[in-house]
Amino acid sequence: MLRVLVEQLPRTPDSRLVAFEHRIDALLAMWLRFNPGRRRIEHPDAIAWMLVRTVENVAVGYVLDQPPIEPEVVADQLTAMITAYLREILG
Numbered sequence: 009m010l011r012v013l014v015e016q017l018p019r020t021p022d023s024r025l026v027a028f029e030h031r032i033d034a035l036l037a038m039w040l041r042f043n044p045g046r047r048r049i050e051h052p053d054a055i056a057w058m059l060v061r062t063v064e065n066v067a068v069g070y071v072l073d074q075p076p077i078e079p080e081v082v083a084d085q086l087t088a089m090i091t092a093y094l095r096e097i098l099g
Contacts, residue, residue, distance in 0.1 A: 032056075033053070033056045033057050034056075036055075036056035036059060036060060037052040037053045038052075040052035040055060043098065046098045046099060047098065047099045049097060049098070059090060059093075062086075062090070063086065066082065070082055
């Protein structure tokens with residue numbers, strides 16, 4: 009059922025999911041812009057959009073594909089990947 013919803017239903021700009029994604033994008037972009045003590049980040053909106061979509065796509069892909077990987081491993085590795093990236097760009 010989730011696969012059909014993800015693959016077949018159009019995502020309208022006024023849907024609750026799209027609104028939620030935009031809110032998370034905005035919050036992360038704001039954090040990237042104003043995180044005290046850090047260097048200035050180029051393209052915070054693009055970075056926020058890509059990070060949110062990365063997490064979303066891994067989560068949905070995990071549910072749909074049901075790989076033989078423990079959920080804790082996926083969560084830990086995704087956290088490590090995102091954290092390493094943020095540390096790199098934040099300096």
